[in-house]
Amino acid sequence: MRVRVLGTAAGGGVPQWNCACPGCSGARAHPGWRRRHASLAVQAGEGRWYLVNATPDLGDQVEDYPELHPGPEPRRTPLAGVILTDAELDHTLGIARLREADGIEIVATAPVRHALLTGLHLGEVLTPYARLDWRPLGPEDRPLGEGSPLAVGAVPVSAKRPRYAAGLDAPDDGAWVVALRLTDRATGRTLLYAPALAAWPDAFQRAAEHADCVLVDGTFWSDDEPLTSGFGARTATAMGHLPIEGPDGTAHRLAALEARTLYTHLNNTNPLNDPTAPQHSGLRKLGVEVAADGMVIDL
Numbered sequence: 001m002r003v004r005v006l007g008t009a010a011g012g013g014v015p016q017w018n019c020a021c022p023g024c025s026g027a028r029a030h031p032g033w034r035r036r037h038a039s040l041a042v043q044a045g046e047g048r049w050y051l052v053n054a055t056p057d058l059g060d061q062v063e064d065y066p067e068l069h070p071g072p073e074p075r076r077t078p079l080a081g082v083i084l085t086d087a088e089l090d091h092t093l094g095i096a097r098l099r100e101a102d103g104i105e106i107v108a109t110a111p112v113r114h115a116l117l118t119g120l121h122l123g124e125v126l127t128p129y130a131r132l133d134w135r136p137l138g139p140e141d142r143p144l145g146e147g148s149p150l151a152v153g154a155v156p157v158s159a160k161r162p163r164y165a166a167g168l169d170a171p172d173d174g175a176w177v178v179a180l181r182l183t184d185r186a187t188g189r190t191l192l193y194a195p196a197l198a199a200w201p202d203a204f205q206r207a208a209e210h211a212d213c214v215l216v217d218g219t220f221w222s223d224d225e226p227l228t229s230g231f232g233a234r235t236a237t238a239m240g241h242l243p244i245e246g247p248d249g250t251a252h253r254l255a256a257l258e259a260r261t262l263y264t265h266l267n268n269t270n271p272l273n274d275p276t277a278p279q280h281s282g283l284r285k286l287g288v289e290v291a292a293d294g295m296v297i298d299l
C-alpha cells in the first residue's frame with residue numbers, strides 16, 4: 001500500500017488567510033512551516049488513486065505530485081474518487097474543484113452523504129456539471145473498485161455534525177465522523193486514518209491495535225488551546241478534537257500502540273507548527289511522529 005500525505009493542517013491551513021498568530025506568521029516567514037489542509041492520496045491500483053477528503057487546496061495538492069497528474073491522453077486522470085471521513089467544509093469543499101470530470105465517485109457514510117446533499121446542496125449545484133456516483137461506506141471492508149488490491153472500511157468515531165448540518169433531520173450516530181481503515185488485501189497491512197477524534201471509542205482502540213500505521217487528529221496540543229490562543233470560546237474536546245497532551249489526551253494512547261503513529265490535521269495555533277518547539281522532543285521520546293506534507297507511507 002502506498003499513501004501520499006497531501007496535507008497536514010486543520011481547517012484554515014497554515015497560514016490561514018486572515019490570521020497573524022505566531023503559527024501563521026511563522027509560516028509566512030518560513031515557507032517550510034506551511035501546511036496544506038489535511039488529506040491523503042491512496043493508491044488503489046496501478047495508476048489509480050483515491051483522495052481521502054477533498055480540501056480547498058485540492059487543485060494545488062494534485063499539481064504538487066506527478067503521480068496525480070493526468071495523462072498520457074489529454075483528459076485521463078489517475079484520480080478515481082474521493083473517500084470522506086466526515087462532512088466538514090475543510091474536508092468536502094474540494095469536491096467542487098472536481099466538476100470538470102464526467103463523474104465524481106464519492107465514498108461516504110449515510111449521514112455524510114445526507115449532509116452534503118441536503119445541507120450543502122452539492123447534488124443540485126454540481127450535477128449540471130458532473131455526475132455524482134455515491135458509494136456506501138460502512139463497517140465492513142470493501143475493495144475500492146472491482147479487483148482493487150485496496151479495501152476501505154469505516155470505524156465510527158462520533159456523532160459530531162458540521163455546524164451547517166446542525167438542524168438537518170438525520171439520525172445522530174457515530175457515522176457522522178469515522179476513522180478509515182485502509183487494508184492492502186494481499187498483505188493484510190492496515191492504515192488507520194482519523195483526522196477528527198472527538199472521542200476514543202473502544203472500537204477505535206481495537207482498530208488501532210490491529211493497524212500497522214495510525215494517523216490521527218493532532219489539531220490541538222492542549223485542551224484549553226482554543227481559549228488561551230484567544231480564537232475560541234470552547235475547549236478542544238468541545239470542538240470535536242481530543243488534545244494531544246494530558247490525561248485525556250491522545251499521546252499516551254498512541255505511545256502504547258505497536259503501530260507506527262503520526263499526528264496530522266494541526267491547527268495553526270498548535271505549537272508543533274514551530275519545528276523548534278520543545279513539544280517535539282516529548283513526542284519523540286514517546287515514539288510518536290508529526291506527519292509532514294508530501295511524505296510517503298509505504299506499508
Ligand SMILES: [Zn+2]
Pocket residue numbers: 016019020021022023024025268269
Ligand atoms: Zn493562525
